[in-house]
Amino acid sequence: MAETDREANRFSARASRYARVGANVGGVAARMAGARLFGGDGTTNAAALAQALGGLKGPIMKVAQLLATIPDLLPPEYAAELQKLQADAPPMGAAFVKRRMQAELGAGWQAKFESFDLKPAAAASLGQVHRATGLDGAPLACKLQYPDMQSAVEADLKQLEIAFALHRRMNSWLDTSEIKKEIGARVREELDYTREAKHARLYGAVLKDIDAVRVPEVRGDLSTGRLLTLGWLDGDRILSFSDSPVEVRNRIAQAMFKAWWHPFSRAAVIHGDPHLGNYTVFSEDGEAQGINLLDYGCVRIFHPRFVGGVVDLYRGLLENDEARIVHAYEVWGFKKLNREIIEILNIWARFIYGPLLEDRTRTVADGVKPGEYGRRQAFQVHQALKERGPVTVPQEFVFMDRAAVGLGAVFLHLRSELNYHRLFEAEIESFSLDALAARQGAALAAAGLPEPR
Numbered sequence: 001m002a003e004t005d006r007e008a009n010r011f012s013a014r015a016s017r018y019a020r021v022g023a024n025v026g027g028v029a030a031r032m033a034g035a036r037l038f039g040g041d042g043t044t045n046a047a048a049l050a051q052a053l054g055g056l057k058g059p060i061m062k063v064a065q066l067l068a069t070i071p072d073l074l075p076p077e078y079a080a081e082l083q084k085l086q087a088d089a090p091p092m093g094a095a096f097v098k099r100r101m102q103a104e105l106g107a108g109w110q111a112k113f114e115s116f117d118l119k120p121a122a123a124a125s126l127g128q129v130h131r132a133t134g135l136d137g138a139p140l141a142c143k144l145q146y147p148d149m150q151s152a153v154e155a156d157l158k159q160l161e162i163a164f165a166l167h168r169r170m171n172s173w174l175d176t177s178e179i180k181k182e183i184g185a186r187v188r189e190e191l192d193y194t195r196e197a198k199h200a201r202l203y204g205a206v207l208k209d210i211d212a213v214r215v216p217e218v219r220g221d222l223s224t225g226r227l228l229t230l231g232w233l234d235g236d237r238i239l240s241f242s243d244s245p246v247e248v249r250n251r252i253a254q255a256m257f258k259a260w261w262h263p264f265s266r267a268a269v270i271h272g273d274p275h276l277g278n279y280t281v282f283s284e285d286g287e288a289q290g291i292n293l294l295d296y297g298c299v300r301i302f303h304p305r306f307v308g309g310v311v312d313l314y315r316g317l318l319e320n321d322e323a324r325i326v327h328a329y330e331v332w333g334f335k336k337l338n339r340e341i342i343e344i345l346n347i348w349a350r351f352i353y354g355p356l357l358e359d360r361t362r363t364v365a366d367g368v369k370p371g372e373y374g375r376r377q378a379f380q381v382h383q384a385l386k387e388r389g390p391v392t393v394p395q396e397f398v399f400m401d402r403a404a405v406g407l408g409a410v411f412l413h414l415r416s417e418l419n420y421h422r423l424f425e426a427e428i429e430s431f432s433l434d435a436l437a438a439r440q441g442a443a444l445a446a447a448g449l450p451e452p453r
């Protein structure tokens with residue numbers, strides 16, 4: 001059989017794999033419900049769920065791993081199993097890559113590159129990355145989307161509906177309707193590489209004066225809605241520096257802090273995917289200097305008032321100003337607040353804001369392992385809400401929370417020791433909503449992105 005036919009058969013089989021996911025997940029879901037009702041073995045069921053998903057590469061893996069990174073949305077044994085899964089789709093072979101590239105750039109696509117490696121440098125959930133060289137000699141990274149991803153994503157999101165319906169039946173204390181909505185919106189956005197190119201341009205503009213963070217240049221002439229070509233940024237994995245001297249680890253952590261908080265405070269935008277594969281460390285003269293931001297699919301643009309809520313909650317916790325704390329939660333979209341619910345929300349807020357509130361050099365969380373970051377506090381919130389809930393998590397809050405936990409886990413991996421309070425104060429110095437709105441509007445307009453509603 002020709003390679004082209006084999007590739008076509010492989011990807012036509014994707015549809016049947018996705019059709020099977022409902023039966024696989026449904027069977028495990030039934031056992032989960034039984035375990036919850038009759039005291040069965042959660043660890044065994046978690047392994048069964050991971051096995052059911054394990055053969056289904058693609059967007060279902062992205063959704064599963066995303067769920068696992070939101071503390072206490074899933075029982076710990078389920079989250080632990082899902083975090084083991086690799087979002088690594090079967091790579092497209094050379095013949096199939098040629099066909100896909102022709103579909104995106106036309107019959108003469110190869111003449112647009114000095115060289116193009118048909119073997120992928122990396123494979124991910126929605127596409128794979130190829131190294132190439134432009135006609136100007138510039139090294140390039142070409143992210144090529146797998147075929148039929150839109151239908152695959154929609155199939156996965158239907159299964160997500162089943163999972164959340166089950167969650168609502170077993171955990172009435174947490175209304176997941178807004179979480180489901182936010183996950184669906186962000187995953188669908190990741191299919192649009194034209195939008196991702198705009199995200200990269202936005203980050204390039206916002207971080208242009210930050211030497212410790214590098215953003216790749218977008219090659220619009222070599223990009224489409226399903227092909228994104230960026231400048232290639234050389235770097236090493238963050239975890240390869242976990243045993244480096246503390247000053248090196250602190251330098252990398254400070255760059256990560258800047259990469260996350262500077263765009264948020266200047267343009268109300270966050271890099272929402274905490275996966276360590278989305279960052280590498282660049283070096284000069286053999287020494288680590290900062291980080292490369294590599295992926296812009298999972299980016300969240302907020303209304304400036306949301307950032308105002310983040311600042312208000314910080315100031316409220318710092319000054320023990322209850323009225324300001326309540327105002328922050330209301331700005332974020334929490335409804336039907338009372339004193340008990342506010343105290344429960346404050347458990348989580350004091351954990352997330354903890355490193356920012358103390359004017360001293362410290363780790364982000366003493367004695368906590370990266371995979372356990374936030375678990376104890378999330379469990380406390382879980383138990384309290386079971387007695388005092390229900391509560392609806394606002395849509396905008398979902399990725400902010402997820403990204404903050406992911407960032408904290410990176411700091412734990414690095415075992416960095418920084419004065420997070422002073423770093424944060426530098427980012428919000430002279431903060432005002434009017435100034436942020438003006439800066440954001442200009443940045444989004446320059447990148448070709450609409451302002452948030």
